[in-house]
Amino acid sequence: MGGLLLTRITEIYYPTLAAVGVPLNLVTIVILSRGKCGLSKCITRYLLGMAAAELMVLITDVIIRSIVELYFPQSFFTITPMCSVNWVLAGAGTTISVWFTVGFTIDRFVAIRCQKLRTKYCTERTASVVLGTFQMTLRDMKTQ
Template identity: 40%
Template sequence: MSPVDPAALSNDSTCSPSLDKFPFLPFLKFTANVVAIATLSRGQCGLSKGVTWYLVAMAGADQLVVVFQVVLQRVFYFHYSPECNIINTMGYVSVACSVWLTVAFTLDRTVAICLQKLKTRYCTEKGAAIVIALVSVLSVSTNIPWYFSYHPNYCLESYEFINSPVWAAFDWGHRILTPVVPFVLILLLNAVTVSHILMASVVRRKLRGQRNREGKDDPEMKNRRRSIVLLFTISVSFILLWMTQVVILAVQRIGGQYSMMRSSHYAIVLMGEMLQLFSSCTNMFIYAVTQKKFREEVVNTVKYRFMAILNFLKS
């Protein structure tokens, strides 16, 4: 592997302050995740406890992305070690946790819809808690090496990291695990889920002796449609918002065109980075659009908080 100038990789470093051009994003992201966590934690959204655990955990992981990759890295700059090392490492941890919790949620919904025998054992509150804990531990343990990849005095990847075959293998492995493998898994799981739902829908209509338009009154079909809309919207949002960043990373690593991506294609790089980070606040809006009960609970949560503050001021 030929030597590379460390400065040429500064765009790939998580210290990039490019989101200064989008000052509204930190506030939007932070507020959206706080509202999602507060609403879902009440447990009144008509969702099972296991699903609620996953959605709260995903919102929590997204909030960590906002804290470490937006607020601490792009609003408050840390240019020196060890603060920079810790913040950057936690940024990688939070992104990995957010991505793999999305995969875990997709798997949970696939099992619930397609594997009824396994559903009673896997799709439970306890099962969700175990999976969330496992994903969190693995996200931390697999990203600890990032702490040692930076220069001991400055917030730049060290010369040894850039030019070491071992570190190169680790870097490639990291890019494959987050988010290439999740892309593939989410697409496969969704394909299995769609196939099963279509087949089950045809069978159910035949058993009930109904026409297609009459099937809309079937409550079971309504529940399935709500589940698939929520699942697919989250999955499609994840794929679309990460796609630009994945393509940029592939070009940078396969073509070695780090400097070119920083100069002539700076707008594309900036857009990819913004979309990737924007994915950390989209789920709340997805819930609001696809789940009527969630919208009602958001209003109730805001009213409850407002009344609590008003009563406190009056006392």
Template identity: 45%
Template sequence: MQEYHDGSVIDLVALVPMEHSKFLVRHCPSIAAVVILSRARCGLSKCVTCYLVAMAVTDLLVIVSAVILNRITGIFFINSLFSTTPACSFSTVMVYTSRDSSVWLTVAFTFDRFAAICCRQLKDSYCTKKTAAVVIAAVCVLSGVKNAPYYFIYQPLYTVDGVPWFCDYKLSFYTEPIWQAYDWLDRILTPSLPFLLIFVFNVLTIRHIFVSNRIRKALRGNKEREDGKDAEIENRRKSVILLFSISASFLFLWVTYVVNFIFIRIKGGSYFSGFSFGNPRYILQESANMLSTLSFCTNSIIYAVTQAKFRQELKKAVKYPLVVVENCLSRLK
């Protein structure tokens, strides 16, 4: 058995096949999303493309740090450098930094679309590629600074020949007020505050779109029936589908995490570190961890489902190796 930063304990032998499948399933869509979106051929604005590429990269970093550094190394390299307490602590900082970056980039993307749709005066100055780059850099730097203290919350599980092995929460993490305040701050900043901000921005955006569409339809009158679909309304609809799909996925997959934190604080005690499939606290905690991690794997699927041009680029990417092989064979003939 080995304990991880999220408080969970896994059976190293039983999860070997599962970790292989997780690694393959999670990484391929994320890598494909980064490559396709970075080519900027999906018909999206430069500003939106910057946010989506950054979100795809941070999602991939979460998967790499959480799966490779915290799981696979613990299964296949139990007594390696990665299992020492400093390495374990550092990987935890990486997991939380990439996690917070992804979450707050979702908030930044939601606000960017809110500004573009609801605030015409702000759109020209804020919704630009340069602003997006500054916001992305600021989010990533601040996430790293905010999560640096996680390096100091662990102590060695045991020490052999002066070498500290594995990570175990210090007792002071549950008793000292400063760590209690930090734990509250962490849960408020991720995901409680983003949860609230995304909800508010989406409600305001929906309200604005409904009002604008009503006014536009009234002004067009019979012309809309003659010309067919309104191109402006259709473009808004496509943008909103992408925005709301990403936001709704985030809200749905993080709600259990919030419930678990509130339950622990109300009931008192610490995060569950046992291994019991029948224990309700264990089920709640592991469900929260699973769903919150899954939120970093869904954006690539959302791109494919909601964006026709993304699907076209994905098909081209899949067919490309076959085209290369076919060209090589035709030349040999």
């Protein structure tokens, strides 16, 4: 009984999440890329990274792994190499999304609480270095 209810909820929840999440993340990326939304370049850089990472999670984890496996169990994505690639991308997307959020939180903490460090740390260059470092660290962790 409980498994059937969970399956029914999943059949509604994941397609709804994908139908709403993918277009909204794409719109967010377009709006932030224009740079005319009144945010500092540092904040814009973090939010762009977070939106791109969330889009990756939606595509790999929600659409390919959950929806395709639910509705098309014998599809192209169940072939072993494709399945392995998707598992790695889904894990990488989730991990990088979390670390981008951590980096943004630290940046906002410094901006609010550490006034002397704020002018040196809260810059577009620092945001790029932090986001790039997280990506490179994740890549190195996945190859080991």
